[in-house]
Amino acid sequence: MYTQCPGCKTVFRIDVARLRSAHGEVLCQRCHIVFNALGALSETVSEATSESPGNSALPPSLGPAETVATSRYEQEMRQDTVHGADGLPSFSADANRPVRRRVPERSVEAPPVEPEGSADSRFAGWGWGLGSTALLLLALGQLAVFEGPRLAQQEDLRAGLEWLCRPLRCSLPEFHQLDRIRIVDRALQAAPDDIDGFEFSLIMVNQARLPQAYPTLRLALTEVNGAPIAVRQFKPEEYLGSVRPGSMPVGQPVEVRLLLARPAREIGGFSFELI
Known part of the structure; x- marks a missing residue:
């Protein structure tokens, strides 16, 4: 069950059994006033927050019990007034201050209910x-x-x-930055062991911060005047001698050696490109 404090309009969840044992008296833990909740019980929070008599245009008239309580309170205030030496009262009750009822011994302390939603x-x-x-x-x-x-x-x-x-679950293409590969040495010379041909050698280093894919090597043989004699591209598995070469390590020199057959025309030079 739910009820609403007539003073601060806070909604509370009430245990009916405890409310009966306290004769309907409830202590609001927010504004600390005592009120009777028997006449303002609701099944839901929305019903408890609907317009109550305390919200109507005209204030409700006091019942007989409340009238008697008010009269007794006024008598106690007059009896408790302290007079000074000049006969004038040194303390008087503020007429605009709201009257708070004394907390009964069996009143129920009602914590506020968290608003719905x-x-x-x-x-x-x-x-x-x-x-x-x-x-x-x-x-x-x-x-x-x-x-x-x-x-x-x-x-x-x-x-x-x-x-x-x-x-x-997506995949990125291999890291591949040719400008981060530095050529340390390259040479074209006669093949060893009496092989009728030439040997091309190359040393390259990956200077990137990440391992990257091995490049494809494009090699061209030229005459003395620069005219091309033969051009061929070598894939990584061809110049490394591995089916799955993997990735080019960072900072480690990679040596490439290729044996080339002697062409019919005399070789005057060579050029290569990483692609």
Whole structure:
């Protein structure tokens, strides 16, 4: 059951059994006044907060019991008045101060009831928060999917994109930055062990902060005047001798050696490119 304090309009949940043992007297824990709740009981909070006689335009008339209580209170106030030496009272009751009834020994202390809908409001707030988070993750996931190939090549962004892709089960292209590969040495010389051909050697180092895919090597042999003689591209598994070369480690020199057949025309030079 529920009731409403006529003073501060706070709604309380009331135990009927305890209310009967206290003869209907209730102590408001918010404004600390005592009121009789037997005439203002409701089944729901909404009924308890509906307009009560205390909210009507005209104040309710005092019943016989309340009239007697008021008269006794006025008599006690007159008897308790202290007079000074000049015969004038040194203390008098404030006529505008609300009269608070003495707390009965069997009154029920009623804690305020939390307004209906507050729990729903909290759940709604949580729902909005979770929904906003989900939309943010979805937007970031779409950014990773559509802009992933370009953003995945940024060293500072790749770790964050990989974190976003894990829950979305997406994959990023291999990290590949050719400008972060430094060529330490390269040479073209006659092949050893009496092989009729040439040997091309190359040493390169990955200077990026992340391991990256091995590049494809494009090698061109030219005449003395620069005219091309032969051009060929070598995939990582060809110049590394491994079916699955993996990723190029960071800061470790990688040596490449390729045996080339002697062309029909005399070689005057060479050029290469990482692609």
